[in-house]
Amino acid sequence: xxxxxxxxxxxxxxxxxxxxxxxxxxxxxxxxxxxxxxxxxxxxxxxxxxxxxxxxxxxxxxxxxxxxxxxxxxxxxxxxxxxxxxxxxxxxxxxxxxxxxxxxxxxxxxxxxxxxxxxxxxxxxxxxxxxxxxxxxxxxxxxxxxxxxxxxxxxxxxxxxxxxxxxxxxxxxxxxxxxxxxxxxxxxxxxxxxxxxxxxxxxxxxxxxxxxxxxxxxxxxxxxxxxxxxxxxxxxxxxxxxxxxxxxxxxxxxxxxxxxxxxxxxxxxxxxxxxxxxxxxxxxxxxxxxxxxx
Numbered sequence: 394x395x396x397x398x399x400x401x402x403x404x405x406x407x408x409x410x411x412x413x414x415x416x417x418x419x420x421x422x423x424x425x426x427x428x429x430x431x432x433x434x435x436x437x438x439x440x441x442x443x444x445x446x447x448x449x450x451x452x453x454x455x456x457x458x459x460x461x462x463x464x465x466x467x468x469x470x471x472x473x474x475x476x477x478x479x480x481x482x483x484x485x486x487x488x489x490x491x492x493x494x495x496x497x498x499x500x501x502x503x504x505x506x507x508x509x510x511x512x513x514x515x516x517x518x519x520x521x522x523x524x525x526x527x528x529x530x531x532x533x534x535x536x537x538x539x540x541x542x543x544x545x546x547x548x549x550x551x552x553x554x555x556x557x558x559x560x561x562x563x564x565x566x567x568x569x570x571x572x573x574x575x576x577x578x579x580x581x582x583x584x585x586x587x588x589x590x591x592x593x594x595x596x597x598x599x600x601x602x603x604x605x606x607x608x609x610x611x612x613x614x615x616x617x618x619x620x621x622x623x624x625x626x627x628x629x630x631x632x633x634x635x636x637x638x639x640x641x642x643x644x645x646x647x648x649x650x651x652x653x654x655x656x657x658x659x660x661x662x663x664x665x666x667x668x669x670x671x672x673x674x675x676x677x678x679x680x681x682x683x684x685x686x687x
Contacts, residue, residue, distance in 0.1 A: 529675045
């Protein structure tokens with residue numbers, strides 16, 4: 394069994410990003426600017442946004458965070474989005490999900506200018522992705538594609554099973570894997586909570602991507618011998634053995650699955666670091682106007 398080290402791969406990509414940003418700054422041009430909006434006090438969301446901010450600044454990006462209280466109104470959030478849409482100094486921004494229950498996430502996502510939607514969730518970017526046109530790709534699926542590319546994992550003609558159909562991970566992941574590209578050209582099965590014989594379906598996968606949102610859902614008997622397993626899940630559980638007071642688990646039961654998989658991502662240190670670096674890649678593209686020229 395070989396670990397797919399997302400932390401190591403992300404460092405390689407971050408070095409390239411840092412060099413590109415340095416060239417921009419050395420030419421007396423403005424550094425790429427990534428902004429984030431976070432609503433409420435969800436600990437995981439704040440940790441994630443702080444990590445994005447730290448990584449951005451370490452690579453020479455400008456980074457700013459707009460922290461709004463959990464009881465902010467929908468209109469107040471929309472006002473912040475409109476402000477960022479009009480700010481020429483901000484190349485790209487994200488609105489951290491999930492939002493409080495009184496918010497309409499689809500309305501919020503659609504209000505972000507596609508040119509600044511570095512999360513890749515706007516209908517325009519998703520539509521362009523579907524058509525194979527230039528687009529900001531959703532950060533987590535794109536990060537997984539970068540992992541497959543780095544480790545030269547052959548996807549052509551392989552059966553890839555994606556567990557979970559969210560617009561953030563599962564659905565775009567299935568599209569990217571099936572495209573005529575490299576990596577790509579896979580036969581993809583997208584499974585979800587209503588899928589019959591889900592365990593048998595998972596066990597037929599050459600490449601299994603678990604993004605179903607259930608802690609340690611995937612057990613050893615659900616994985617084919619020699620499969621590649623990508624674990625997208627992030628779940629916190631209390632722990633007295635760690636300084637933070639919690640430890641992270643994925644959607645995959647690592648102990649049992651790692652005995653059968655040929656390659657597997659750990660949690661933490663697998664997909665997570667790749668999600669952040671993919672967001673920064675999109676922000677640099679936004680600064681250079683590579684996806685939406687003019």
